[in-house]
Structure formats: C-alpha cells, structure tokens
Amino acid sequence: MAKLRFExxxxxxxxYSDEVDIVIAPGxxxxxxxxxxxxxxxxxxxxxxxxxxxxxEETAIFVSGGFLEVMQNRVTVLADVAERAEEIDIARAExxxxxxxxxxxxxxxxMDLAAAEAALRRSLVRLKIAERRKKRPGSGGAQGL
Amino acid sequence: MPTxxxxxxxxxxxxxxAKITRAMEMVAASKMRRAQERTLAAxxxxxxxxxxxxxxAAQRRSGEEIHPLLVKRSVNRIAIIHITPDxxxxxxxxANVNRSVASFILEQRVPVTIVVIGRKGRxxxxxxxxxxxxxxxxxxxxxxxxxxxPIARIVIDDYTDGLIDExxxxxxxxxxxxxxxxxxxxxxxxxxxxxEPGRNVDYIYEPSPDEVLxxxxxxxxxxxxxxxxxxxxxxxxxxxxxxxRNATDNANELIEDLTLTYNxxxxxxxxxxxxDITGGAAALV
Numbered sequence: 001m002a003k004l005r006f007e008x009x010x011x012x013x014x015x016y017s018d019e020v021d022i023v024i025a026p027g028x029x030x031x032x033x034x035x036x037x038x039x040x041x042x043x044x045x046x047x048x049x050x051x052x053x054x055x056x057e058e059t060a061i062f063v064s065g066g067f068l069e070v071m072q073n074r075v076t077v078l079a080d081v082a083e084r085a086e087e088i089d090i091a092r093a094e095x096x097x098x099x100x101x102x103x104x105x106x107x108x109x110x111m112d113l114a115a116a117e118a119a120l121r122r123s124l125v126r127l128k129i130a131e132r133r134k135k136r137p138g139s140g141g142a143q144g145l
Numbered sequence: 146m147p148t149x150x151x152x153x154x155x156x157x158x159x160x161x162x163a164k165i166t167r168a169m170e171m172v173a174a175s176k177m178r179r180a181q182e183r184t185l186a187a188x189x190x191x192x193x194x195x196x197x198x199x200x201x202a203a204q205r206r207s208g209e210e211i212h213p214l215l216v217k218r219s220v221n222r223i224a225i226i227h228i229t230p231d232x233x234x235x236x237x238x239x240a241n242v243n244r245s246v247a248s249f250i251l252e253q254r255v256p257v258t259i260v261v262i263g264r265k266g267r268x269x270x271x272x273x274x275x276x277x278x279x280x281x282x283x284x285x286x287x288x289x290x291x292x293x294x295p296i297a298r299i300v301i302d303d304y305t306d307g308l309i310d311e312x313x314x315x316x317x318x319x320x321x322x323x324x325x326x327x328x329x330x331x332x333x334x335x336x337x338x339x340x341e342p343g344r345n346v347d348y349i350y351e352p353s354p355d356e357v358l359x360x361x362x363x364x365x366x367x368x369x370x371x372x373x374x375x376x377x378x379x380x381x382x383x384x385x386x387x388x389x390r391n392a393t394d395n396a397n398e399l400i401e402d403l404t405l406t407y408n409x410x411x412x413x414x415x416x417x418x419x420x421d422i423t424g425g426a427a428a429l430v
Contacts, residue, residue: 009190041349
C-alpha cells in the first residue's frame with residue numbers, strides 16, 4: 001500500500017519525519033484519520049494527541065495547536081509546540097494542571113477563564129500521552145529524527 | 146627609550162589581552178555555529194507557511210473583505226522593529242545596522258515609531274532622540290519563539306488599532322562568516338507570495354479559508370520576526386568571532402615587535418656594560 005510522507009515542524013525545529021501508514025490528528029472540527037490518497041486538506045488543530053502508525057507501531061506526539069496540510073500523500077503539520085511522548089516533562093505538566101485547576105476553582109477577578117481552561121486541557125493531554133508511554137515501555141516512538 | 150622592565154611589563158599585558166580575545170573568539174565561534182543551526186532548523190516551517198499563505202491568498206475573489214493584516218492603507222505613521230546585539234566588541238556590525246536604520250528614518254516623510262531589540266540599538270535610539278515605543282533587551286543567545294511573541298503582539302495590536310500603517314524590520318542578515326549585511330524590509334501589511342504556476346490546489350479548508358487565514362497571519366508575523374532575530378544573532382556572533390580573531394592577530398604582532406625591542410635594549414645594555422668594564426680595565430693598566 002502507498003505510504004504517507006509525514007512531517008511535523010515547529011518554528012524552532014523539525015520534530016518528526018517519516019513514512020507512515022496513517023495519521024490521526026486532533027482537528028479543530030474533531031479527530032480525523034488520514035490515509036494515503038486523502039484529498040487536499042488544510043485544517044487547524046486543537047491541543048491534543050497526534051498519533052502516527054507505521055507497520056503496526058504507534059507514535060504519539062503532543063501538539064498544542066497549529067495547522068495540518070494534506071497534499072498528494074504528504075502530510076505536513078505546522079505546530080505551535082510539539083513534543084514526542086518521551087520528551088514530555090511530566091513534572092511541569094502536573095504543575096501546570098494544578099495551577100490551572102486552582103485558577104478555575106478560585107476564579108480571581110482579573111483571570112482569563114478561557115486561557116486557564118486551555119492550559120488545563122494542554123496539561124491533561126500531555127499527562128495522558130506520557131502516562132500511556134509509561135505503561136508500555138519500549139514503544140511510544142523512539143524512532144524518527 | 147623605555148626601560149627593559151617597562152617593555153617586559155607591556156609584553157605580559159598584551160599577552161593576557163591576546164588570551165582573552167582568543168577565548169572570546171572561540172566562544173563566539175561555537176555560538177555562531179549554534180545560531181546557524183537554529184536558523185536552518187527554522188527554515189522548513191517558514192517555507193511551508195509562506196506556501197500555505199500564498200495558496201490561501203490565491204483563493205480570494207475580488208470584492209471580498211480582506212483580513213486587516215493584508216490591507217494596504219495610506220501611510221500616516223510607520224513603525225520599525227530594530228534588531229541589534231546587547232553587547233559590543235563585534236566590529237562594525239552595530240554601527241552599520243544603526244546607520245542603515247538612521248538613513249531610512251531620514252528618508253521618511255511620516256513620523257516613525259521605534260520598537261527596539263537589544264541594548265546597542267536602544268542606546269542609539271535614545272541618544273538620537275527617537276520615539277521608542279518599546280524596548281526588549283537581554284533576549285540572550287538562544288531565544289525561543291515564546292520570547293518573540295510579546296514583541297509581535299505589540300506591533301500587531303498597534304497595527305490593527307490603526308496607530309501605525311506599516312511595520313518594517315531592520316536587522317543584520319547573515320551572508321557568510323565574513324560578511325553580514327544590514328537589511329530592511331516590510332513586515333506589515335503582509336504581501337503574500339505569488340503561487341507557483343501549476344500549483345493551484347483545491348483544498349478542503351477546516352473550518353473555513355477565512356478562519357484559517359486569520360489564525361495563520363499573526364503566526365506569519367511572529368515567524369518573520371523570530372527568523373530576523375535568529376539571523377541577527379548569527380551575524381552578531383560571526384562578526385564578533387572575526388573581530389576577536391583580528392584582535393588576537395594584532396596582539397601577537399605587537400608581542401613580536403615588543404620582544405624585538407626588548408632584545409635590542411638588552412643587547413645594548415650588555416654592550417654598554419662590557420664597554421664600561423673594558424674601559425675600567427684599560428684605565429687600571
């Protein structure tokens with residue numbers, strides 16, 4: 001079967017690049033799976049987990065938002081921030097989660113509710129990806145760049 | 146004629162200067178390499194973004210309302226983001242980039258607002274009495290995109306509020322290790338590149354072309370700014386490396402000269418002493 005040429009880049013570096021079978025991405029309008037021969041597409045992303053599968057092996061990547069482009073079996077993600085599962089700083093994510101929850105509970109006047117909610121969501125996704133990787137040591141994507 | 150002891154002291158002092166400049170050269174060389182790598186690493190993202198933007202802009206039909214960051218309007222006030230190093234000792238780099246921006250300001254018929262990055266540029270602007278909207282110093286040698294966001298925020302907000310009608314970037318472009326060029330180009334309003342012929346792709350846009358564009362444009366500005374800062378850092382470090390190498394070479398040359406003078410003076414003294422001894426001996430006979 002044809003493969004997808006997958007690439008994820010941020011303003012600072014190329015995070016991952018490989019030939020893969022399927023890309024599952026957190027699109028702004030919902031989770032979407034991309035197989036080879038997909039129609040040209042340009043979508044915004046929401047914070048979430050992006051999964052690529054290659055020969056049965058899955059790699060999870062955290063993205064905080066950005067864009068995904070599909071064109072002629074090439075999938076390019078322009079991410080604001082992207083981290084592979086093994087790169088996630090669990091302690092920092094825990095801390096961010098705690099802080100966001102506190103803010104949402106106390107609701108100080110000058111606080112930006114939407115920002116706190118977004119921060120909470122980002123930390124939860126990060127933790128989820130990191131957790132899953134811990135349960136299945138050895139997998140979770142050590143290949144790539 | 147300086148005494149032998151004075152010359153020896155000079156040599157020692159020049160030697161320690163040479164040691165310092167040599168160390169600075171090596172530090173700058175390694176920072177330069179890293180800055181270059183980062184500039185290269187940022188390139189794929191910038192390329193892709195330019196391409197997507199061109200595709201999106203080509204989608205527009207005339208008559209539709211365009212996004213504020215793309216609108217050209219009559220110019221009543223411009224802003225310049227002036228990027229300079231925090232530190233000196235990098236040859237003519239600071240003077241060159243400041244001169245370039247100064248002559249650009251003089252050409253303008255409309256008032257100019259300055260947003261300045263780096264201490265050297267800040268000092269220059271304050272000295273020449275320019276109106277400074279904001280200053281950002283101590284970004285360091287390895288700024289991340291997050292450090293750049295507040296700077297982009299200021300100009301985007303001022304631009305959308307109509308306080309300024311054009312935004313320019315002034316910085317030093319890294320050409321080669323030996324040559325860095327001050328450049329100045331317009332950041333806002335954004336001019337999308339023309340799409341390559343035969344690349345007219347009919348995308349499915351989610352949620353919609355307009356919304357994707359509205360998300361993309363501010364990021365494009367941030368990216369342009371970030372890239373300029375990386376170029377400026379690579380330039381600064383390579384200019385410093387070359388300046389420090391010259392300083393080291395000059396110091397070594399000076400040491401050679403001084404050593405020669407020292408040896409001459411020493412020999413002269415010995416000769417004089419010998420003459421005194423022989424003269425004294427002759428007087429005794």
